Amino acid sequence: METTVARATDVDQREKAHYSPPWANTSIIGIAGSSGSGKTSLALAIVAELNLPWVVILSMDSFYRPLTPEQSQQAFRNERSETSRKGTCLQKQLECAMPDDDGSKKADIPLYSFEKHARLERTTTIYSPHVLILEGIFALHDPRILELMDLKTLTAISASLEGQVVRDVRDRGRDLEGCIKQWFSFVKPNFHKYVEPQRQVADIIVPRGVENKVAISMVSDRICKTLAQKSRLHQSELKRLGKAVENAPLSKNVMVLEETPQIKGINALLLDTDLPAEDFVFYFDRLVCMLIDK
Template identity: 55%
Template sequence: MSASPIPETNGGGLESHVTVQKRAYYSPPWADVSIIGVAGSSGSGKSTLSQAIVKKLNLPWVDSFYKTLTPAQSKLAFANEYDFDSPDAIDFDVLVEKLRDLKAGRRAEIPVYSFAKHARLEHTTSIYSPHVLVLEGIFALYDPRVIELLDMGIYCEADADTCLSRRLVRDVRERGRDIEGIIKQWFGFVKPNFEKFVEPQRKVADLIVPRGIENRVALDMMVQFVEKKLFEKSRHHREALSRLEVASKDSPLSDRVVVLNDTRQLKFMNTILQDIDTDPEDFIFYFDRLASLIIEQALNNAHFEAKKIVTPQGYEYKGLVSTGEVCAVIVLRGGSAFEPALRKTIPDCRTGRLLIQSDYSTGEPELHYLRLPDDIASQESVLLLDTQMATGGAALMAVQVLVDHGVQQDRIVLATYSAGKVGLHRLTSVFPEITVVVCNMLDYQQERWVEKSIYLSTTKELKGKA
């Protein structure tokens, strides 16, 4: 349900539109991760096979879910007398928890285990937004809870002599262990546990791969399976974006889209920025001025509370004070152009970064890098900075990332230099409570020329000073 737009002008000379609209639904591409489990005996080639799939398709790979050892267990481990090849050594509860987080589209902190120290390390590996994940380990197909979460189960097998020789080479080269200890562990734990716990997983596997990495046919089959999954996810995501565009085409613009009033001063600065003959120094100077205006308007949407103060002259002044901290998240690479203005406006502002790029073949936005303040969910306001928004695909993904990290919609303010109406409709129909501050609103899609101009202007300026 929607109402006709009612043009308004607020006290700051900013034009907006009042609307009532139904919220649309958007499911990010990482909301249903496909997980491939690769199991097999120690030395069967499962790690090499997993790494080959990862290398071919640039996928995340996890294999470190051993339990934290007690001092007594650690002593046994250094004496090669602790059984790492028993299901009891694996922390299945943590594994299932992390896999469920990933299936739900949430970030997961994967533990890192050091075989040289026989202990979990303090740091973890963050995994976020994978389309497909490879889970590798001798018990990848052991726990029924894990099997339920898998889209494909693979079992690697090789003869015992080959497995032992591979384990000898790996443990000496990568884990700093001695040959005598490796052989002792092999016959004491590895071989008996293989027959008891590992080999039965063969029955639940979707694909059995003899000879591991040497089996090129099996490797090609797995790669084709993953590529098919990736293609299906990409197609569904692009179809969802297209449906959003159709659904919002005739809808009025949200009242939470704030467009800077097109004053003579604003037109003057826009003319300079869009003139092909503009000097590099002038381009940078005037873009910084405009960026400052955009950020200042974005800060008007932060949360404030009333406060009375006493002036040096002894008068009482009824003013406002911010109710909390403001942080900024820069959408790379275009959002970096806002940093100089951000530092002038809020010198001590903490920042995070997102890198979202569109796939060259499908046009689908993909998240490549993520670094956010640890307490971003408790920030009073979060400024999301990007120079331009066309279709809204990258903006949808960026806002979804913030929401996934606990940021409330009404605390997110997207600040951008220019935005297409289609992209604005898409974004605000899915996230109706966020605020968007834009300098130029366009009826058409425009290529990302601002960041290119900033880069060229900066390069010319540096060369001129050299």
């Protein structure tokens, strides 16, 4: 009986002391909009404005379903909607957005070629980003993804034939006649059916795309405030964990540095969220050198 109680106590202690690093709490930003409305350009502009490490753009275009030979022929004749080619692949998207508790999650993302109407053989890998920007026509469509998002953004709400033609001819190897055919057959009807309703759940609607510097600055500022709030919560959790295990015996393999005024000062600086990055690296290196010497 005593052994059982002791083991239960040990498990309870480990659960209380469980540590989840800050990068395991990914901030997810959704950017939706009509085809050719500048979603990718807006995402890139936000990344440039943020100027932060570990920011990843994940395009929902990457998750188009592979086509059968017959479906591929329809696509080359512009007789198949991009909407019908969209695979949910929700599980993969969630894997990218929600790393493991230790932040070790990585995901291999497929690459889709609009010229070939097929996935490429190679993939790209992302590792536990701090900020994940999910952009696509249906980025704000699935309630299961919406629940994970910190910010929901919608580009210009009107469907633009000009924007799609310019993009598809320039970047996707399409001809003008095929672009117009696909626009009136699929893109415009699907805009009213799928894209327009997403304005009801959007936090911010960004007209004029990358030209709207004020809106981009607002989105960037909101993301930075969200990250700052998560940082404060993380520090509070570190303090809680410290209290939870302060009386627990250390492993015999643990070596403790003498708590000198210098070490106390370095610890105080490292916990200051306003400390410039270059100073953080400098003082962290100092502490690491002391640990290695020990």
